Amino acid sequence: MTKRGTESFTFDGGRVEPGDTGQFRYSVSETYLGDPIRLPVTIINGSEPGPTAFLSAAIHGDELNGIEVVREVAQEWEHSDVCGTIVCLPVLNVQGFTTQERYLPIYDRDLNRAFPGTPEGTSSTRIAYQIYRTFIEPCDFGLDFHTSTRGRTNMFHVRADMDDTGASRLARAFGTNLIIAGEGSRGMLRRAATDDGIPTITLEMGQAHRFERDLIDHALEGVRSVFAEYGVFRQETVRWPGWRTIIEASRDKTWLRADAGGIVEMQCERGDLVHEGDTICRITNPFKSGATIVEAPFTGLLVGILENPVVYPGNPLCHLVRIGPMQERIIEEQTGYSHA
Ligand SMILES: [Zn+2]
DSSP: OEEEEEEEEEEEEEEOOTOOOOEEEEEEEOTTSHHHHHHHHEEESEEEEEEEEEEEEOSSSTTTHHHHHHHHIISSSSSOOOOOEEEESSOOHHHHHHHHHHBTGGGOOOOOGGOOTTTTTEEEEEHHHHHHHIIIIIIIIEEEEEEEOEEEEEEEEEEOOOOOOHHHHHHHHOOOOOEEEOOOOOOOOOHHHHTOOEEEEEEEEEEOOOOOOOHHHHHHHHHHHHHHHTTTTTTTOOOOSSSSSSEETTSSEEEEESSEEEEEEEOOTTTTEETTTTTEEEEEEETTTTTTEEESSSSSEEEEEEESSEETTTTEEEEEEOOOOHHHHHHHHHHEEEEE
16 A cells, blocks of 8 residues: 655645645646636645545436535545545536536436547547546555435445445445445446455445435545545444445346336335335326325345436346345334335
8 A cells, every 4th residue: 555644645736744634626638619618626635655546426427415425524524634635526516506406417328437548539538638647646545435326316326346346345434324235337446446456336326406405424534434445544443333234236126117107106226125015106197096006026125216207118126135124123123124
């Protein structure tokens, strides 16, 4: 692990001395007018040695919760006892954030499929390259904050390649109840970085286009816990979430889809435990009496649910992950669930 904190953090165009915080606007591309598209960057270089970590958000431009998490770490937290260096990247997709869109507005490219990028590639892979080479490569590990896609909401959880020792340690240290294991798609920031020996995990929290205070607070606790685990904050302790379940992305989860068009009356909340046969939602339409009932095909956790209630047949209703009988009992005990 690179021990920074007793040496300066340098990148092209910038330098931050030990004990200092630097605020930069780093040019990653240009607009049609030839103006720079500039990434906001805050670098906190501690006065004591320790690891270098990055915190990033809004790689999908309309996912706002993570922006506040990174902003508070960068701008509100006390930095006098930081050991190591914290690289804060609150808005990775500057154009998408400006237009409040998920993707880069030019040809709807997904910036989170463009990593590690290339200097001679398309516009998105060039942007990815600038970010990756300058701010990700110098790091020892990273946290990338996301929310659900617009119109849905996610239970707070970690996604990580649990076969990678470093990513597994990081995922556990963050302290969520649920970890979804999987290496992720090619071009994802977390996959590219983890493959390069910079363990990186994704935090999924809530919905796009919203600021959800309880989730932001929960995420800030997770950052403190990770910083405790890696010695960035020596006085903090690693937190245990009370219960934890790790599920395999490829095997144990499914999207339940609507078989009727109409309006969805959701009977559960994100994060709820549902048992096989429980009613999850009803689909009605303005021209009909009665409803189509959607039941849980197996016992599991509702990781993601619909927020915008209108559906075509085939649209996703909720994201259900399977849990075993032992996990079920632990969750019931911890959450005070009582069988009806
Ligand atoms: Zn996202």
